[in-house]
Amino acid sequence: MTAWMTDLSPRKTLPRLDESLLTHLPPFSKLEKREIRTILDQATSRRYNEGVAIFDEGAPAERFFMLLDGYVRVVRVTPTGEQVTALHIPAGQLLGIAKAIGRVTYPATAMTATESIVLSWPTRLWDGFVADYDGFATETYKTVGDRMGEIHNRVMEMATQQVEQRVANALLRLINQTGRKVSDGIEIDFPITRQDLSELTATTLHTASRLLSAWEKKGLVQSKRKRIKVLNPHALVVISQPKSDL
DNA sequence: TCATTAAGAGGCG
DNA sequence: CGCCTCTTAATGA
Structure with missing residues:
Protein backbone atom coordinates (compact mmCIF):
# COMPACT_ATOMS: atom_id res chain seq x y z
CA MET A 1 0.00 0.00 0.00
CA THR A 2 1.39 3.32 -0.93
CA ALA A 3 1.22 6.23 1.44
CA TRP A 4 -1.44 8.19 -0.40
CA MET A 5 -3.95 5.38 -0.04
CA THR A 6 -3.85 5.49 3.73
CA ASP A 7 -3.60 9.25 4.01
CA LEU A 8 -6.57 10.30 6.06
CA SER A 9 -6.62 13.83 4.72
CA PRO A 10 -7.18 13.11 1.05
CA ARG A 11 -9.52 16.04 0.52
CA LYS A 12 -6.60 18.10 -0.65
CA THR A 13 -5.65 15.74 -3.42
CA LEU A 14 -8.83 13.95 -4.50
CA PRO A 15 -11.45 15.50 -6.74
CA ARG A 16 -14.48 16.79 -4.90
CA LEU A 17 -17.19 14.20 -4.45
CA ASP A 18 -20.44 15.04 -6.15
CA GLU A 19 -23.59 15.51 -4.05
CA SER A 20 -25.54 13.25 -6.40
CA LEU A 21 -23.60 10.30 -4.96
CA LEU A 22 -25.74 10.45 -1.84
CA THR A 23 -28.94 12.32 -2.63
CA HIS A 24 -30.92 9.25 -3.66
CA LEU A 25 -29.65 6.94 -0.91
CA PRO A 26 -32.13 6.33 1.93
CA PRO A 27 -30.03 7.59 4.88
CA PHE A 28 -29.43 10.88 3.08
CA SER A 29 -32.47 11.32 0.88
CA LYS A 30 -34.17 13.86 3.11
CA LEU A 31 -31.19 16.14 3.42
CA GLU A 32 -30.51 19.55 1.94
CA LYS A 33 -27.74 19.89 -0.58
CA ARG A 34 -25.82 21.95 1.96
CA GLU A 35 -25.94 19.13 4.52
CA ILE A 36 -24.83 16.55 1.98
CA ARG A 37 -21.94 18.81 1.05
CA THR A 38 -20.86 18.89 4.69
CA ILE A 39 -21.13 15.11 4.95
CA LEU A 40 -19.14 14.53 1.78
CA ASP A 41 -16.45 16.96 2.81
CA GLN A 42 -15.85 14.82 5.88
CA ALA A 43 -15.79 11.56 3.95
CA THR A 44 -12.89 9.52 2.70
CA SER A 45 -13.42 7.71 -0.59
CA ARG A 46 -11.61 4.54 -1.42
CA ARG A 47 -11.62 1.78 -4.01
CA TYR A 48 -11.10 -1.84 -2.96
CA ASN A 49 -10.16 -4.80 -5.09
CA GLU A 50 -12.30 -7.92 -5.06
CA GLY A 51 -11.77 -10.23 -2.12
CA VAL A 52 -10.16 -7.87 0.39
CA ALA A 53 -11.27 -6.93 3.89
CA ILE A 54 -12.72 -3.48 4.49
CA PHE A 55 -12.65 -4.10 8.22
CA ASP A 56 -12.11 -7.09 10.49
CA GLU A 57 -14.29 -8.67 13.11
CA GLY A 58 -13.31 -7.55 16.58
CA ALA A 59 -11.27 -4.55 15.44
CA PRO A 60 -12.02 -1.16 16.99
CA ALA A 61 -14.82 0.46 15.00
CA GLU A 62 -12.92 3.59 14.09
CA ARG A 63 -14.94 4.37 10.99
CA PHE A 64 -18.33 3.67 9.45
CA PHE A 65 -18.93 3.10 5.77
CA MET A 66 -21.27 3.64 2.83
CA LEU A 67 -20.93 1.21 -0.07
CA LEU A 68 -21.21 3.32 -3.22
CA ASP A 69 -20.51 0.61 -5.78
CA GLY A 70 -19.98 -3.14 -5.65
CA TYR A 71 -20.99 -5.88 -3.23
CA VAL A 72 -19.72 -6.78 0.20
CA ARG A 73 -19.85 -10.12 2.01
CA VAL A 74 -20.27 -9.99 5.77
CA VAL A 75 -18.48 -12.99 7.25
CA ARG A 76 -17.82 -14.34 10.69
CA VAL A 77 -15.27 -16.91 11.71
CA THR A 78 -16.33 -19.68 14.05
CA PRO A 79 -14.13 -20.80 16.95
CA THR A 80 -13.08 -23.78 14.83
CA GLY A 81 -11.92 -21.53 12.06
CA GLU A 82 -14.44 -21.98 9.29
CA GLN A 83 -16.01 -18.95 7.68
CA VAL A 84 -19.71 -18.33 7.78
CA THR A 85 -21.23 -15.78 5.47
CA ALA A 86 -23.90 -13.84 7.33
CA LEU A 87 -25.24 -11.74 4.48
CA HIS A 88 -24.42 -9.78 1.36
CA ILE A 89 -24.70 -6.02 1.12
CA PRO A 90 -25.44 -4.25 -2.16
CA ALA A 91 -24.38 -0.74 -3.17
CA GLY A 92 -26.26 2.07 -1.45
CA GLN A 93 -26.17 0.66 2.06
CA LEU A 94 -24.24 1.58 5.17
CA LEU A 95 -21.94 -0.96 6.77
CA GLY A 96 -19.63 -1.14 9.71
CA ILE A 97 -22.18 0.79 11.72
CA ALA A 98 -21.12 -0.69 15.05
CA LYS A 99 -22.34 2.36 16.91
CA ALA A 100 -25.88 1.74 15.72
CA ILE A 101 -25.93 -1.51 17.65
CA GLY A 102 -24.06 -0.19 20.65
CA ARG A 103 -20.67 -1.68 19.94
CA VAL A 104 -17.18 -0.28 19.88
CA THR A 105 -15.77 -3.10 17.76
CA TYR A 106 -16.95 -4.50 14.42
CA PRO A 107 -19.21 -7.52 14.94
CA ALA A 108 -18.11 -9.18 11.69
CA THR A 109 -15.60 -8.93 8.88
CA ALA A 110 -16.58 -7.17 5.66
CA MET A 111 -14.98 -8.62 2.51
CA THR A 112 -15.50 -7.18 -0.94
CA ALA A 113 -17.31 -9.65 -3.19
CA THR A 114 -16.49 -7.46 -6.17
CA GLU A 115 -14.33 -4.44 -6.76
CA SER A 116 -15.98 -1.76 -4.65
CA ILE A 117 -16.09 1.97 -4.00
CA VAL A 118 -16.60 2.92 -0.37
CA LEU A 119 -17.03 6.17 1.52
CA SER A 120 -16.16 6.27 5.20
CA TRP A 121 -16.31 8.62 8.14
CA PRO A 122 -14.69 8.60 11.59
CA THR A 123 -16.99 6.99 14.13
CA ARG A 124 -16.86 10.12 16.31
CA LEU A 125 -19.11 11.77 13.71
CA TRP A 126 -21.83 9.13 14.17
CA ASP A 127 -23.73 10.76 17.02
CA GLY A 128 -23.72 14.05 15.16
CA PHE A 129 -25.16 12.40 12.04
CA VAL A 130 -27.91 10.79 14.09
CA ALA A 131 -28.72 14.02 15.91
CA ASP A 132 -28.41 16.52 13.07
CA TYR A 133 -29.67 14.81 9.94
CA ASP A 134 -33.34 14.22 9.41
CA GLY A 135 -34.12 10.64 8.48
CA PHE A 136 -30.57 9.37 8.98
CA ALA A 137 -31.37 7.59 12.24
CA THR A 138 -34.67 6.06 11.16
CA GLU A 139 -33.25 4.82 7.87
CA THR A 140 -30.14 3.31 9.40
CA TYR A 141 -32.07 1.60 12.17
CA LYS A 142 -34.41 0.25 9.56
CA THR A 143 -31.38 -1.21 7.78
CA VAL A 144 -30.16 -2.74 11.02
CA GLY A 145 -33.61 -4.20 11.66
CA ASP A 146 -33.86 -5.65 8.17
CA ARG A 147 -30.48 -7.32 8.49
CA MET A 148 -31.23 -8.74 11.92
CA GLY A 149 -34.53 -10.00 10.57
CA GLU A 150 -32.86 -11.72 7.67
CA ILE A 151 -30.28 -13.39 9.85
CA HIS A 152 -32.97 -14.44 12.28
CA ASN A 153 -35.04 -15.91 9.48
CA ARG A 154 -32.10 -17.97 8.41
CA VAL A 155 -31.51 -19.23 11.92
CA MET A 156 -35.13 -20.31 11.99
CA GLU A 157 -34.72 -22.03 8.64
CA MET A 158 -31.70 -23.95 9.89
CA ALA A 159 -33.80 -25.32 12.67
CA THR A 160 -36.97 -26.09 10.77
C1' DT B 1 -31.89 -37.01 4.48
C1' DC B 2 -27.27 -35.46 4.56
C1' DA B 3 -22.29 -35.34 5.64
C1' DT B 4 -18.08 -37.31 4.62
C1' DT B 5 -14.58 -39.19 1.87
C1' DA B 6 -12.32 -39.84 -2.30
C1' DA B 7 -11.12 -39.13 -6.97
C1' DG B 8 -10.80 -36.38 -10.82
C1' DA B 9 -12.02 -32.86 -14.57
C1' DG B 10 -11.34 -28.42 -16.11
C1' DG B 11 -10.59 -23.32 -15.65
C1' DC B 12 -7.39 -19.71 -14.64
C1' DG B 13 -3.19 -17.07 -13.49
C1' DC C 1 2.26 -26.03 -13.60
C1' DG C 2 -0.31 -25.34 -9.21
C1' DC C 3 -4.39 -23.73 -7.11
C1' DC C 4 -9.21 -23.17 -7.12
C1' DT C 5 -13.79 -24.52 -8.40
C1' DC C 6 -16.90 -27.85 -9.34
C1' DT C 7 -18.74 -32.68 -10.21
C1' DT C 8 -19.92 -37.32 -9.14
C1' DA C 9 -20.10 -41.67 -6.69
C1' DA C 10 -19.77 -44.47 -2.74
C1' DT C 11 -20.53 -45.13 2.10
C1' DG C 12 -22.63 -44.73 6.35
C1' DA C 13 -24.64 -41.90 10.38
Whole structure:
Protein backbone atom coordinates (compact mmCIF):
# COMPACT_ATOMS: atom_id res chain seq x y z
CA MET A 1 0.00 0.00 0.00
CA THR A 2 1.39 3.32 -0.93
CA ALA A 3 1.22 6.23 1.44
CA TRP A 4 -1.44 8.19 -0.40
CA MET A 5 -3.95 5.38 -0.04
CA THR A 6 -3.85 5.49 3.73
CA ASP A 7 -3.60 9.25 4.01
CA LEU A 8 -6.57 10.30 6.06
CA SER A 9 -6.62 13.83 4.72
CA PRO A 10 -7.18 13.11 1.05
CA ARG A 11 -9.52 16.04 0.52
CA LYS A 12 -6.60 18.10 -0.65
CA THR A 13 -5.65 15.74 -3.42
CA LEU A 14 -8.83 13.95 -4.50
CA PRO A 15 -11.45 15.50 -6.74
CA ARG A 16 -14.48 16.79 -4.90
CA LEU A 17 -17.19 14.20 -4.45
CA ASP A 18 -20.44 15.04 -6.15
CA GLU A 19 -23.59 15.51 -4.05
CA SER A 20 -25.54 13.25 -6.40
CA LEU A 21 -23.60 10.30 -4.96
CA LEU A 22 -25.74 10.45 -1.84
CA THR A 23 -28.94 12.32 -2.63
CA HIS A 24 -30.92 9.25 -3.66
CA LEU A 25 -29.65 6.94 -0.91
CA PRO A 26 -32.13 6.33 1.93
CA PRO A 27 -30.03 7.59 4.88
CA PHE A 28 -29.43 10.88 3.08
CA SER A 29 -32.47 11.32 0.88
CA LYS A 30 -34.17 13.86 3.11
CA LEU A 31 -31.19 16.14 3.42
CA GLU A 32 -30.51 19.55 1.94
CA LYS A 33 -27.74 19.89 -0.58
CA ARG A 34 -25.82 21.95 1.96
CA GLU A 35 -25.94 19.13 4.52
CA ILE A 36 -24.83 16.55 1.98
CA ARG A 37 -21.94 18.81 1.05
CA THR A 38 -20.86 18.89 4.69
CA ILE A 39 -21.13 15.11 4.95
CA LEU A 40 -19.14 14.53 1.78
CA ASP A 41 -16.45 16.96 2.81
CA GLN A 42 -15.85 14.82 5.88
CA ALA A 43 -15.79 11.56 3.95
CA THR A 44 -12.89 9.52 2.70
CA SER A 45 -13.42 7.71 -0.59
CA ARG A 46 -11.61 4.54 -1.42
CA ARG A 47 -11.62 1.78 -4.01
CA TYR A 48 -11.10 -1.84 -2.96
CA ASN A 49 -10.16 -4.80 -5.09
CA GLU A 50 -12.30 -7.92 -5.06
CA GLY A 51 -11.77 -10.23 -2.12
CA VAL A 52 -10.16 -7.87 0.39
CA ALA A 53 -11.27 -6.93 3.89
CA ILE A 54 -12.72 -3.48 4.49
CA PHE A 55 -12.65 -4.10 8.22
CA ASP A 56 -12.11 -7.09 10.49
CA GLU A 57 -14.29 -8.67 13.11
CA GLY A 58 -13.31 -7.55 16.58
CA ALA A 59 -11.27 -4.55 15.44
CA PRO A 60 -12.02 -1.16 16.99
CA ALA A 61 -14.82 0.46 15.00
CA GLU A 62 -12.92 3.59 14.09
CA ARG A 63 -14.94 4.37 10.99
CA PHE A 64 -18.33 3.67 9.45
CA PHE A 65 -18.93 3.10 5.77
CA MET A 66 -21.27 3.64 2.83
CA LEU A 67 -20.93 1.21 -0.07
CA LEU A 68 -21.21 3.32 -3.22
CA ASP A 69 -20.51 0.61 -5.78
CA GLY A 70 -19.98 -3.14 -5.65
CA TYR A 71 -20.99 -5.88 -3.23
CA VAL A 72 -19.72 -6.78 0.20
CA ARG A 73 -19.85 -10.12 2.01
CA VAL A 74 -20.27 -9.99 5.77
CA VAL A 75 -18.48 -12.99 7.25
CA ARG A 76 -17.82 -14.34 10.69
CA VAL A 77 -15.27 -16.91 11.71
CA THR A 78 -16.33 -19.68 14.05
CA PRO A 79 -14.13 -20.80 16.95
CA THR A 80 -13.08 -23.78 14.83
CA GLY A 81 -11.92 -21.53 12.06
CA GLU A 82 -14.44 -21.98 9.29
CA GLN A 83 -16.01 -18.95 7.68
CA VAL A 84 -19.71 -18.33 7.78
CA THR A 85 -21.23 -15.78 5.47
CA ALA A 86 -23.90 -13.84 7.33
CA LEU A 87 -25.24 -11.74 4.48
CA HIS A 88 -24.42 -9.78 1.36
CA ILE A 89 -24.70 -6.02 1.12
CA PRO A 90 -25.44 -4.25 -2.16
CA ALA A 91 -24.38 -0.74 -3.17
CA GLY A 92 -26.26 2.07 -1.45
CA GLN A 93 -26.17 0.66 2.06
CA LEU A 94 -24.24 1.58 5.17
CA LEU A 95 -21.94 -0.96 6.77
CA GLY A 96 -19.63 -1.14 9.71
CA ILE A 97 -22.18 0.79 11.72
CA ALA A 98 -21.12 -0.69 15.05
CA LYS A 99 -22.34 2.36 16.91
CA ALA A 100 -25.88 1.74 15.72
CA ILE A 101 -25.93 -1.51 17.65
CA GLY A 102 -24.06 -0.19 20.65
CA ARG A 103 -20.67 -1.68 19.94
CA VAL A 104 -17.18 -0.28 19.88
CA THR A 105 -15.77 -3.10 17.76
CA TYR A 106 -16.95 -4.50 14.42
CA PRO A 107 -19.21 -7.52 14.94
CA ALA A 108 -18.11 -9.18 11.69
CA THR A 109 -15.60 -8.93 8.88
CA ALA A 110 -16.58 -7.17 5.66
CA MET A 111 -14.98 -8.62 2.51
CA THR A 112 -15.50 -7.18 -0.94
CA ALA A 113 -17.31 -9.65 -3.19
CA THR A 114 -16.49 -7.46 -6.17
CA GLU A 115 -14.33 -4.44 -6.76
CA SER A 116 -15.98 -1.76 -4.65
CA ILE A 117 -16.09 1.97 -4.00
CA VAL A 118 -16.60 2.92 -0.37
CA LEU A 119 -17.03 6.17 1.52
CA SER A 120 -16.16 6.27 5.20
CA TRP A 121 -16.31 8.62 8.14
CA PRO A 122 -14.69 8.60 11.59
CA THR A 123 -16.99 6.99 14.13
CA ARG A 124 -16.86 10.12 16.31
CA LEU A 125 -19.11 11.77 13.71
CA TRP A 126 -21.83 9.13 14.17
CA ASP A 127 -23.73 10.76 17.02
CA GLY A 128 -23.72 14.05 15.16
CA PHE A 129 -25.16 12.40 12.04
CA VAL A 130 -27.91 10.79 14.09
CA ALA A 131 -28.72 14.02 15.91
CA ASP A 132 -28.41 16.52 13.07
CA TYR A 133 -29.67 14.81 9.94
CA ASP A 134 -33.34 14.22 9.41
CA GLY A 135 -34.12 10.64 8.48
CA PHE A 136 -30.57 9.37 8.98
CA ALA A 137 -31.37 7.59 12.24
CA THR A 138 -34.67 6.06 11.16
CA GLU A 139 -33.25 4.82 7.87
CA THR A 140 -30.14 3.31 9.40
CA TYR A 141 -32.07 1.60 12.17
CA LYS A 142 -34.41 0.25 9.56
CA THR A 143 -31.38 -1.21 7.78
CA VAL A 144 -30.16 -2.74 11.02
CA GLY A 145 -33.61 -4.20 11.66
CA ASP A 146 -33.86 -5.65 8.17
CA ARG A 147 -30.48 -7.32 8.49
CA MET A 148 -31.23 -8.74 11.92
CA GLY A 149 -34.53 -10.00 10.57
CA GLU A 150 -32.86 -11.72 7.67
CA ILE A 151 -30.28 -13.39 9.85
CA HIS A 152 -32.97 -14.44 12.28
CA ASN A 153 -35.04 -15.91 9.48
CA ARG A 154 -32.10 -17.97 8.41
CA VAL A 155 -31.51 -19.23 11.92
CA MET A 156 -35.13 -20.31 11.99
CA GLU A 157 -34.72 -22.03 8.64
CA MET A 158 -31.70 -23.95 9.89
CA ALA A 159 -33.80 -25.32 12.67
CA THR A 160 -36.97 -26.09 10.77
CA GLN A 161 -36.22 -26.63 7.11
CA GLN A 162 -34.40 -29.19 5.07
CA VAL A 163 -31.32 -28.39 3.12
CA GLU A 164 -33.05 -28.21 -0.24
CA GLN A 165 -35.49 -25.62 1.07
CA ARG A 166 -32.77 -23.57 2.71
CA VAL A 167 -30.68 -23.42 -0.43
CA ALA A 168 -33.74 -22.48 -2.48
CA ASN A 169 -34.55 -19.72 0.02
CA ALA A 170 -30.98 -18.46 -0.03
CA LEU A 171 -31.02 -18.24 -3.82
CA LEU A 172 -34.33 -16.40 -3.78
CA ARG A 173 -33.00 -13.88 -1.28
CA LEU A 174 -29.87 -13.39 -3.32
CA ILE A 175 -31.75 -12.64 -6.52
CA ASN A 176 -34.19 -10.37 -4.69
CA GLN A 177 -31.49 -8.32 -3.04
CA THR A 178 -28.61 -8.51 -5.46
CA GLY A 179 -30.11 -9.93 -8.64
CA ARG A 180 -29.64 -8.47 -12.09
CA LYS A 181 -32.31 -9.07 -14.71
CA VAL A 182 -31.06 -10.66 -17.89
CA SER A 183 -32.93 -11.86 -20.93
CA ASP A 184 -33.83 -15.31 -19.66
CA GLY A 185 -33.74 -14.90 -15.89
CA ILE A 186 -32.14 -13.18 -12.94
CA GLU A 187 -28.46 -13.50 -12.28
CA ILE A 188 -26.72 -13.02 -8.96
CA ASP A 189 -24.71 -9.91 -9.63
CA PHE A 190 -21.44 -10.92 -8.02
CA PRO A 191 -19.17 -13.96 -8.10
CA ILE A 192 -20.50 -16.62 -5.76
CA THR A 193 -19.12 -20.12 -5.37
CA ARG A 194 -20.83 -23.31 -4.24
CA GLN A 195 -18.78 -22.98 -1.11
CA ASP A 196 -20.26 -19.52 -0.43
CA LEU A 197 -23.76 -20.82 -0.98
CA SER A 198 -23.12 -23.73 1.36
CA GLU A 199 -21.89 -21.34 4.06
CA LEU A 200 -25.05 -19.29 3.73
CA THR A 201 -27.18 -22.36 4.24
CA ALA A 202 -25.11 -24.34 6.73
CA THR A 203 -24.56 -27.29 4.46
CA THR A 204 -21.58 -28.68 2.60
CA LEU A 205 -20.06 -27.61 -0.66
CA HIS A 206 -20.98 -31.01 -2.08
CA THR A 207 -24.64 -30.82 -1.24
CA ALA A 208 -24.89 -27.30 -2.64
CA SER A 209 -23.17 -28.46 -5.80
CA ARG A 210 -25.48 -31.44 -6.19
CA LEU A 211 -28.58 -29.33 -5.71
CA LEU A 212 -27.45 -26.81 -8.30
CA SER A 213 -26.67 -29.62 -10.74
CA ALA A 214 -30.08 -31.17 -10.19
CA TRP A 215 -31.87 -27.85 -10.62
CA GLU A 216 -29.87 -27.10 -13.73
CA LYS A 217 -31.05 -30.41 -15.26
CA LYS A 218 -34.62 -29.37 -14.54
CA GLY A 219 -34.03 -25.98 -16.14
CA LEU A 220 -34.55 -23.95 -12.97
CA VAL A 221 -31.10 -22.43 -12.85
CA GLN A 222 -27.99 -22.08 -14.95
CA SER A 223 -24.62 -21.87 -13.35
CA LYS A 224 -21.00 -21.79 -14.19
CA ARG A 225 -17.95 -21.08 -12.14
CA LYS A 226 -18.79 -18.31 -9.65
CA ARG A 227 -21.98 -17.39 -11.51
CA ILE A 228 -25.55 -18.45 -10.75
CA LYS A 229 -28.59 -17.48 -12.80
CA VAL A 230 -32.15 -18.31 -11.82
CA LEU A 231 -34.37 -19.07 -14.80
CA ASN A 232 -37.50 -20.07 -12.92
CA PRO A 233 -37.92 -18.26 -9.60
CA HIS A 234 -41.41 -19.61 -9.10
CA ALA A 235 -40.23 -23.20 -9.15
CA LEU A 236 -37.68 -22.28 -6.49
CA VAL A 237 -40.44 -20.72 -4.40
CA VAL A 238 -42.30 -24.02 -4.60
CA ILE A 239 -39.21 -25.94 -3.53
CA SER A 240 -38.60 -23.50 -0.68
CA GLN A 241 -41.97 -24.23 0.88
CA PRO A 242 -41.82 -26.78 3.68
CA LYS A 243 -43.51 -29.94 2.53
CA SER A 244 -46.84 -30.41 4.16
CA ASP A 245 -46.97 -33.83 5.72
CA LEU A 246 -49.96 -35.61 4.33
C1' DT B 1 -31.89 -37.01 4.48
C1' DC B 2 -27.27 -35.46 4.56
C1' DA B 3 -22.29 -35.34 5.64
C1' DT B 4 -18.08 -37.31 4.62
C1' DT B 5 -14.58 -39.19 1.87
C1' DA B 6 -12.32 -39.84 -2.30
C1' DA B 7 -11.12 -39.13 -6.97
C1' DG B 8 -10.80 -36.38 -10.82
C1' DA B 9 -12.02 -32.86 -14.57
C1' DG B 10 -11.34 -28.42 -16.11
C1' DG B 11 -10.59 -23.32 -15.65
C1' DC B 12 -7.39 -19.71 -14.64
C1' DG B 13 -3.19 -17.07 -13.49
C1' DC C 1 2.26 -26.03 -13.60
C1' DG C 2 -0.31 -25.34 -9.21
C1' DC C 3 -4.39 -23.73 -7.11
C1' DC C 4 -9.21 -23.17 -7.12
C1' DT C 5 -13.79 -24.52 -8.40
C1' DC C 6 -16.90 -27.85 -9.34
C1' DT C 7 -18.74 -32.68 -10.21
C1' DT C 8 -19.92 -37.32 -9.14
C1' DA C 9 -20.10 -41.67 -6.69
C1' DA C 10 -19.77 -44.47 -2.74
C1' DT C 11 -20.53 -45.13 2.10
C1' DG C 12 -22.63 -44.73 6.35
C1' DA C 13 -24.64 -41.90 10.38
